[in-house]
Amino acid sequence: MTAIVKSHAGDGTDADALAPIVEQRRWLGLTVTTWQKILAPVAIGLLVLGLWELIVWKMAVPYYILPGPWRILQALVTDWKSLSGSLWITLQITGLALLAAVVLGALLSILFTQSKWLEMSLFPYAVILQVTPIVAIAPLIIIWVNDTLVSLLICAWIVAFFPILSNTILGLNSADHNLVNLFQLYGANRWQTLRYLRLPAALPYFLGGLRISGGLALIGAVVAEFVAGSGGTASGLAFRILEAGYQLKIPRMFAALVMVSGTGVLIFLVLSLVSYLLLRRWHESAVRREN
Amino acid sequence: MPAALRAIEPAVEASPARPVLHARGVAKRFSNGTLAVTGVDLDLRAGEFVSLLGPSGCGKSTLLRLIAGLGEASAGRIDWPTTDHDSHGRPMRDVGFVFQEATLMPWATAQRNVMLPLILKRVPAKEAAARADAALEAVGLGSFLQAYPRELSGGMKMRVSIARALVTRPRLLLMDEPFAALDEITRQKLNDDLLALWARQRFTVLFVTHSVFESVYLSQRIVVMAARPGRVIADVATDAPFPRDASFRISPEYAAACRTVSAKLHEAIVS
Ligand SMILES: Nc1ncnc2c1ncn2[C@@H]1O[C@H](COP(=O)(O)OP(=O)(O)O)[C@@H](O)[C@H]1O
Ligand SMILES: [Mg+2]
Numbered sequence: 001m002t003a004i005v006k007s008h009a010g011d012g013t014d015a016d017a018l019a020p021i022v023e024q025r026r027w028l029g030l031t032v033t034t035w036q037k038i039l040a041p042v043a044i045g046l047l048v049l050g051l052w053e054l055i056v057w058k059m060a061v062p063y064y065i066l067p068g069p070w071r072i073l074q075a076l077v078t079d080w081k082s083l084s085g086s087l088w089i090t091l092q093i094t095g096l097a098l099l100a101a102v103v104l105g106a107l108l109s110i111l112f113t114q115s116k117w118l119e120m121s122l123f124p125y126a127v128i129l130q131v132t133p134i135v136a137i138a139p140l141i142i143i144w145v146n147d148t149l150v151s152l153l154i155c156a157w158i159v160a161f162f163p164i165l166s167n168t169i170l171g172l173n174s175a176d177h178n179l180v181n182l183f184q185l186y187g188a189n190r191w192q193t194l195r196y197l198r199l200p201a202a203l204p205y206f207l208g209g210l211r212i213s214g215g216l217a218l219i220g221a222v223v224a225e226f227v228a229g230s231g232g233t234a235s236g237l238a239f240r241i242l243e244a245g246y247q248l249k250i251p252r253m254f255a256a257l258v259m260v261s262g263t264g265v266l267i268f269l270v271l272s273l274v275s276y277l278l279l280r281r282w283h284e285s286a287v288r289r290e291n
Numbered sequence: 292m293p294a295a296l297r298a299i300e301p302a303v304e305a306s307p308a309r310p311v312l313h314a315r316g317v318a319k320r321f322s323n324g325t326l327a328v329t330g331v332d333l334d335l336r337a338g339e340f341v342s343l344l345g346p347s348g349c350g351k352s353t354l355l356r357l358i359a360g361l362g363e364a365s366a367g368r369i370d371w372p373t374t375d376h377d378s379h380g381r382p383m384r385d386v387g388f389v390f391q392e393a394t395l396m397p398w399a400t401a402q403r404n405v406m407l408p409l410i411l412k413r414v415p416a417k418e419a420a421a422r423a424d425a426a427l428e429a430v431g432l433g434s435f436l437q438a439y440p441r442e443l444s445g446g447m448k449m450r451v452s453i454a455r456a457l458v459t460r461p462r463l464l465l466m467d468e469p470f471a472a473l474d475e476i477t478r479q480k481l482n483d484d485l486l487a488l489w490a491r492q493r494f495t496v497l498f499v500t501h502s503v504f505e506s507v508y509l510s511q512r513i514v515v516m517a518a519r520p521g522r523v524i525a526d527v528a529t530d531a532p533f534p535r536d537a538s539f540r541i542s543p544e545y546a547a548a549c550r551t552v553s554a555k556l557h558e559a560i561v562s
Binding site: 176178179181182183184185186187188192196197200201203281282283284287 | 356359360361386388390392394396397398399407408410411412439440441459
């Protein structure tokens with residue numbers, strides 16, 4: 001391995017400035033370190049899958065108890081049509097719930113920071129909504145709301161909403177005290193303080209909440225569908241898992257499970273990228289450090 | 292008016308400069324009972340460079356914040372004799388404030404940071420940008436307009452902060468230990484550049500510091516404060532001529548002034 005790392009003395013002296021900066025070697029546009037980051041987990045994954053396949057084969061485990069990775073992949077390919085349709089529905093519910101969580105979470109947190117009274121009187125209910133297990137209220141919501149899709153959406157929203165709300169409130173209140181004074185000094189009104197100070201200061205917190213909420217929206221959608229799925233009307237990925245379970249099509253069940261996890265990972269990656277793109281110029285969490 | 296000043300601007304300063312600030316018997320007691328300052332009298336005249344010197348905790352920041360209007364005095368009054376007042380009779384204070392930390396918005400470029408006071412005062416963006424650029428030019432950061440704060444050194448950040456305070460051309464510049472966190476060399480450079488800027492633009496400065504040397508080097512007058520309770524115990528004029536430079540730091544006048552002020556400060560601490 002020829003990892004050539006940027007060499008800096010790091011002590012801020014002139015010698016530091018004179019030290020040759022050796023660019024990392026690149027392969028297909030990516031640096032060696034990036035390749036390491038990608039290849040290491042992939043290697044581990046392949047190893048585990050290989051072992052899994054080996055054990056299933058050597059011990060002759062029946063596929064309706066534990067299918068090997070190869071059989072799951074086959075199920076994924078043969079059932080792709082119905083599975084991808086379900087994936088699309090789950091994605092829609094997750095996406096819409098997340099969107100509603102973003103809009104309502106951001107709006108409510110702005111309202112709360114503008115009026116202490118509003119925050120004091122409503123925030124406890126947001127907490128109650130958050131701490132009540134979604135499986136416990138999902139049946140009620142499904143009974144109350146006629147449209148299954150809408151009820152699933154509400155469930156996913158309830159789960160996804162709180163991290164955005166609480167993080168954004170924290171962010172809006174965490175603007176530098178001296179900067180707040182400075183705005184006061186120049187006679188800034190509420191709107192100006194919000195626009196030029198509180199909102200930008202809250203952005204990193206909001207994005208942190210968003211990344212959590214992305215995963216939670218998916219979990220909310222899947223859990224609610226499990227509850228609704230017993231009614232047999234919905235057809236998202238969770239319903240496919242249930243259905244496959246009843247029919248003892250275990251490879252298909254695993255295939256749907258893989259798709260749920262894959263979707264979760266994808267959502268996380270996309271939101272991380274959004275966060276990085278928005279913060280890379282200024283925020284410590286996103287800037288590339290050279291020391 | 293010290294002779295030195297008259298030598299620089301004979302035409303403008305023929306008569307005594309107009310008063311900018313007039314404080315009498317100012318006191319501040321915080322809600323927890325701390326009497327931070329009491330009985331402070333302070334006059335500032337246009338174009339003056341005055342230092343506020345005292346041990347830490349003697350109420351320098353508190354006094355500065357009261358003058359800036361960031362908090363109400365518990366007693367006494369702070370008048371702005373030559374400032375317009377709004378319809379409620381409140382003075383339309385026209386101050387710039389420089390904190391000990393640069394206090395920049397990390398998400399905004401140097402230019403955007405300096406534009407802030409103008410944007411808040413609803414100056415059109417284009418004009419605001421032009422004025423911000425000129426202010427950054429004046430503090431020697433003309434080539435860092437688009438740099439983000441994290442890309443700047445401590446001294447450069449402080450320069451941005453000074454540019455932001457001066458971009459509105461305030462009548463009074465309040466500085467709260469602005470260079471205390473900087474290394475000695477950077478601090479001396481910033482002292483010199485601040486004086487050069489002051490000589491050119493002739494704003495009024497109230498400069499808080501706990502360094503005797505800094506106060507003597509920079510100012511025409513040094514107001515010495517004592518702690519517990521915070522109060523003014525001396526008002527020392529330093530008559531050394533401007534412009535001042537490195538040679539002033541090794542002159543007998545400088546040494547003498549430092550001795551005088553140190554003695555006063557010592558009284559402040561033991562009293
Ligand atoms: N917001 C506050 N509430 C209560 N006490 C305060 C507050 N701000 C400052 N003080 C107290 O007032 C005194 C003067 O503080 P300060 O003006 O910051 O002093 P300096 O700037 O000279 O170091 C100190 O004893 C400090 O603890
Ligand atoms: Mg202070």
